[in-house]
Amino acid sequence: MSDNLSRQRQLLLDLLYPPACPLCMTAVADHHALCARCWSELALLERPFCERLGLPFAVDLGGPILSAEAMANPPVFQRARAAARYEGGARTLTHRLKYGDRLEIARLMARMMMRAGPDILSDADMIVPVPLHYGRLWMRRFNQAGTLSAELSRLTGVPWQPQVLERRRYTRSQVGLSRSKRASNLQAAFHVSQQRRPFVEGRRILLVDDVMTTGATANACARTLLVAGAVNVDVLVFARVVMAD
Ligand SMILES: [Zn+2]
Incomplete structure (x- = not known):
């Protein structure tokens, strides 16, 4: 045309x-x-923040710095970035994407994620969405992490691989498990199949999701990808739950 x-x-x-x-x-x-x-x-998440966790500091301490939390409990992923706090308009956008399959909203959200993580996007060889298991995929009709990944790939030219990381269908309920049992239960939910390993080996991977709460899912996915041979895993989400100080 x-x-x-x-x-x-x-x-x-x-x-x-x-x-x-x-x-x-x-x-x-x-x-x-x-x-x-x-x-x-919108409550955009901008520097100064912890270079590892991407969580904001109350005061600017000058220069790149790690939070006490990142030093005490280093995450499995290398760096996490988010466009906005999970509240107000950012929360509404996330809900509309989840339940309304509106592609124009995905496009807007992906643009905001691109602004939030230019460094981790330019370092990435591949974008991998956090998978939903089949039951939920059917219920919601599509995986919002997959939709955001596809948009980010279209905007940046970084390829995306929706099939690399799989979620097993049946995982034990998390209810009543201790913190470490919950972590290993969650870990068992993610899987890279033997035939997908060549896609992961030696690659720098950017894991994408719509919302990050505790980071437990991102850590479980990152560990699975590292065990499968990835050299680095960063995380980019649209919105992040930030606890009050
Ligand atoms: Zn408006």
């Missing part, structure tokens, strides 16, 4: 579906963008 034709097509589409803020539906200039007000109300 010529440039002229595709521009005309876009103008027609904009007339039929005028760009609107996906949170408040106010008219905006660009598709896949929030209005200025909704944008200003």
